[in-house]
Amino acid sequence: MRLHFIPTAVALxxxxxxxxxxxxxxxxxxxxxxxxxxxxxALRGNSGPVMSFKGIPYAAPPVGRLRWRxxxxxxPWSGVRDATHFGNDCIQTPWVxxxxxxxxxxxxxxxxxxxxxxxxxxxxxxVYLYGGGFIGGTGAYEIYDGxxxxxxxxxxxxxxxxxxxxxFLAHPMLSRESKQHVSGNYGLRDQIAALRWVRRNVAAFxxxxxxxxxxxxxxxxxxxxxxxxxxxxRGLYSRAILQSAxxxxxxxxxxxxxxxxxxGADIAELRGRPAxxxxxxxxxxxxxxxEPGLTELAFPTPIVxxxxxxxxxxxxxxxxxxxxxxxxxxxxxxxxxMFLPPQPATVTxxxxxxxxxxxxxxxxxxxxTPVASDADVPHAVSLVVGDALFNEAARLIARGSAxxxxxxxxxxxxxxxxxxxxxxxxxxxxxxxFGMLDAPxxxxxxxxxxxxxxxxxxxxxMLVRFAATGDPNGDDLPVWAPYAAATxxxxxxxxxxxxxxxxxxxxxxAMERFLAHAx
Numbered sequence: 001m002r003l004h005f006i007p008t009a010v011a012l013x014x015x016x017x018x019x020x021x022x023x024x025x026x027x028x029x030x031x032x033x034x035x036x037x038x039x040x041x042a043l044r045g046n047s048g049p050v051m052s053f054k055g056i057p058y059a060a061p062p063v064g065r066l067r068w069r070x071x072x073x074x075x076p077w078s079g080v081r082d083a084t085h086f087g088n089d090c091i092q093t094p095w096v097x098x099x100x101x102x103x104x105x106x107x108x109x110x111x112x113x114x115x116x117x118x119x120x121x122x123x124x125x126x127v128y129l130y131g132g133g134f135i136g137g138t139g140a141y142e143i144y145d146g147x148x149x150x151x152x153x154x155x156x157x158x159x160x161x162x163x164x165x166x167x168f169l170a171h172p173m174l175s176r177e178s179k180q181h182v183s184g185n186y187g188l189r190d191q192i193a194a195l196r197w198v199r200r201n202v203a204a205f206x207x208x209x210x211x212x213x214x215x216x217x218x219x220x221x222x223x224x225x226x227x228x229x230x231x232x233x234r235g236l237y238s239r240a241i242l243q244s245a246x247x248x249x250x251x252x253x254x255x256x257x258x259x260x261x262x263x264g265a266d267i268a269e270l271r272g273r274p275a276x277x278x279x280x281x282x283x284x285x286x287x288x289x290x291e292p293g294l295t296e297l298a299f300p301t302p303i304v305x306x307x308x309x310x311x312x313x314x315x316x317x318x319x320x321x322x323x324x325x326x327x328x329x330x331x332x333x334x335x336x337x338m339f340l341p342p343q344p345a346t347v348t349x350x351x352x353x354x355x356x357x358x359x360x361x362x363x364x365x366x367x368x369t370p371v372a373s374d375a376d377v378p379h380a381v382s383l384v385v386g387d388a389l390f391n392e393a394a395r396l397i398a399r400g401s402a403x404x405x406x407x408x409x410x411x412x413x414x415x416x417x418x419x420x421x422x423x424x425x426x427x428x429x430x431x432x433x434f435g436m437l438d439a440p441x442x443x444x445x446x447x448x449x450x451x452x453x454x455x456x457x458x459x460x461x462m463l464v465r466f467a468a469t470g471d472p473n474g475d476d477l478p479v480w481a482p483y484a485a486a487t488x489x490x491x492x493x494x495x496x497x498x499x500x501x502x503x504x505x506x507x508x509x510a511m512e513r514f515l516a517h518a519x
Contacts, residue, residue, distance in 0.1 A: 033084065034117060038201040040076045043083040045112075050147045053205070054111040055087035058197035059190065061106035062162065067271050068174050068186060071108060071193040086111060086140040090160050090167070091275045093282050096136030105166060105275050110159040110194055111139050113146035114205045121206030124213065124467035127198060127237065128158040129191060131218030131244075131427065134300040135164040135282050143442070148435030154464045155207035157198060161190035164282040165263070166275060168300040170256035173267040182305040184256050188230070189308060191223060195236035213239035213467035217430055221245030225313045225397065226302040228322040239470055240401075241463065242329040243433070244426055247314050247393035248515070256303040260285045317396055320403030326470030327401035328463070330411030330490065331394040333423035336385030338443070343381050350377045354384070361514040368507045382425075383507070390426070391504060392511040398483045407470045408483040412503050414494035417445035417452055432456040432493070433463065455493060 033044045034051050045053035059071035066072060087109030089101045116123060126149060130137035139158035146156030161167065170184030199209045214237040216224050221242040227233040228240065251259070263281045264270050270278070286300050302309055316322050344353040350371055354362035369387075371380045394410065402408040413429040416422050417437070427442045435456045437448040462472040462480065472480050478497045481489045489501045 035080055036117060036204045038204060039197075040074050040081075041078065042080040044080045045083045050113055050115050050150045051117070052111065052113045052147070053083040054085055055109045056083055056112065057087070057108060058110050058159065058194045059108040062108065062166075062186070063105045065271070067105065067166065068169060068171075068183065068267070069178075070186065070189045074108075074197075086138075087160065089138040089140060090162050091279070092132075092136040092163050093279055096132065099138045099140040101138065101140045107160045107162070108190055108193075109139075110157055110197070111146070112205050113150035113156045114207070115150050115153075116206035117204065118206060119203040122208040122211075123153060123155050123206045124211045124464060125155045125157065125198065125202055125207040125209070126213045126215055126241075126463070126467050127195065128156070129161070129214070129216030129220030129223050130158065131216070131220045132163065134168060134187065134219045134222075134302075137163060137219070142439040143431055143436045144434060145436055145439070146434065149433075149460055149464065152460045152464045154467055155202060155205050157202070159191065159194040161187045161194070163187060164300055165278045165285060168302070169260050169263065169285050170253060170303055170305070171260035171263070171267060172257045173265075174260075175253070175257060177267070180307050182253060182307045183260070184253065184303045185226075185305055185308040188223060188226060188302055189232075191227065192230070192232050192236065192308075195233065199236060210238065211468060212237040213241055213463075215241035215243070215433075215463075216245075217243035217427065218245070222247070223302065225317070226250075226309050229311055229313050229316040230308050231310065232308055234323055238325055239467055240325055240327045240329075241466070242327070242394075242397060243429055244331045244335060244390045245329065245393055245397060246389055247317065247396055249312055249314055250301050250309075251303045253303055253305045256285075256305075314396070317400030320400050322400055322404055324404040325401075326405055326407035326466065327397070328409045328411070328466055328472065329394050329397045329401065330413065331386070331390045332425055332427075332429055333412055333414035333494075334382055334386060334425045335390040336382035336387075337422065337425040338427070339385050339389070340378060340382060344377055346374045347371050347377060350380060353381070358514055359518075361510060361517075364510050365507075365514070368510055383504075387504060387507050387511045388515075392508045392515065395488065395503075395508055396512070399485045402483045402485065406482055409466070409472055409480050410483045410488075410490040411480075412490050412492050412500070414492055415452065415455055418447060418449045419451065419495060421445050429459075429493070432459050435460055451495060455497070458497060459493060 033047050035044050045051050057074040059074050088104035088107045090107035091103040139160050144158050149156045167187030174183030175181050202209050222245050224240050224242050225245050225247050263285050344350045354366050369380050369383050371377050398410045413424050431437045465474050466472040480491045487501050492498050492500045
């Protein structure tokens with residue numbers, strides 16, 4: 001079963017064997033910004049203790065005849081390309097909060113932050129995939145600025161990938177014209193193309209192509225769930241960091257093709273339409289099939305196409321049939337609070353809601369997440385939604401990853417900003433990871449205090465350590481025990497960092513049973 005949900009606007013405000021490129025930097029060029037040569041040409045970035053290079057094309061613009069096709073190699077350029085500004089955001093649903101960047105189909109770019117240049121540096125690399133329900137998102141959001149993580153010792157990269165109907169439409173005509181006879185998953189193909197670009201070029205920016213950690217939150221983490229079973233992604237990264245990853249069953253190619261036909265029968269005609277017109281169909285083509293969900297709206301999603309994603313990722317994790325790499329996975333303590341409206345307001349309505357959504361499992365779920373009065377209902381709904389969409393998935397991913405690589409670590413992020421806000425809901429750990437607590441936030445919160453900044457610093461050090469070694473432990477960092485299904489250990493990032501075990505274990509057991517029967 002795949003549980004679908006509606007992010008609010010605030011949620012979204014939320015290889016080829018090439019030799020390593022060399023740094024091309026002269027005294028004159030240094031005064032104007034560092035210059036690095038990659039396989040498309042020379043790039044001039046921003047100077048500073050942490051240098052940045054932005055708007056770097058990793059693939060050709062997917063426009064015209066390349067719309068709804070796998071990404072093609074980036075076009076080379078002559079001279080020195082300005083890489084001091086972000087590229088276009090990928091065109092997306094207008095109600096997704098804007099980063100201030102223009103939107104376009106010409107958007108397949110990436111951004112890099114590094115404190116050192118050249119192949120001798122051999123720094124660990126963190127490649128970050130934004131969330132946004134696969135209908136929005138951009139690496140240009142200030143909250144994703146990689147400067148502080150880079151100052152802690154990593155090369156930090158984020159990428160723009162196609163979203164919505166431009167990134168995930170499957171259609172029988174698209175499958176027929178494909179050499180592999182598949183369609184959809186174009187956003188995943190973009191991510192794979194970007195990872196191949198990183199492998200070929202990251203040494204020029206001080207990165208070690210053998211130590212790439214692929215990280216993401218929400219839809220970005222769900223993409224990693226899919227890439228963990230993709231033969232096309234094998235070997236392109238050696239660690240995975242998943243924040244708040246859904247892991248429900250996703251549509252098959254046949255289901256997605258049938259849904260895609262609702263948009264139109266003639267692909268040539270659809271390719272001729274302005275992209276802005278296609279955005280109106282961002283939810284029409286999502287293939288929910290017969291599966292129940294928490295709402296009636298099905299979002300775009302990766303699909304099991306037999307090529308990029310050869311089998312159901314959820315079932316692959318249950319079987320441990322995923323890439324054997326070090327994995328760090330977790331969720332926030334109150335994930336569901338972001339997704340509450342509309343919600344039941346009374347005890348009676350809560351019971352009816354559970355019966356509608358969870359059928360025969362409703363009584364057990366209500367027993368395990370009870371309410372004594374109407375005032376208790378919103379929090380109970382938040383807990384159940386969090387269990388269904390993210391918490392059970394994090395435990396499942398940890399179990400499946402640990403079957404393949406003992407270097408698997410689980411966390412729960414519980415800190416409310418300034419100790420005054422409620423426990424962290426969906427997306428609230430991102431600012432801590434990037435050290436961007438004073439940046440515009442996806443969720444309004446009080447100004448951060450000293451505890452928040454210390455927690456952010458510790459989390460960043462752990463993640464850089466994990467990217468470097470596959471183990472977040474070391475030095476004076478808190479001890480983080482590897483995951484084991486028998487004890488279900490996790491590290492809680494709250495007002496203090498402490499080891500705990502068995503997060504909502506009975507509730508997640510019940511949700512796991514429901515999801516197994518709902519298939």
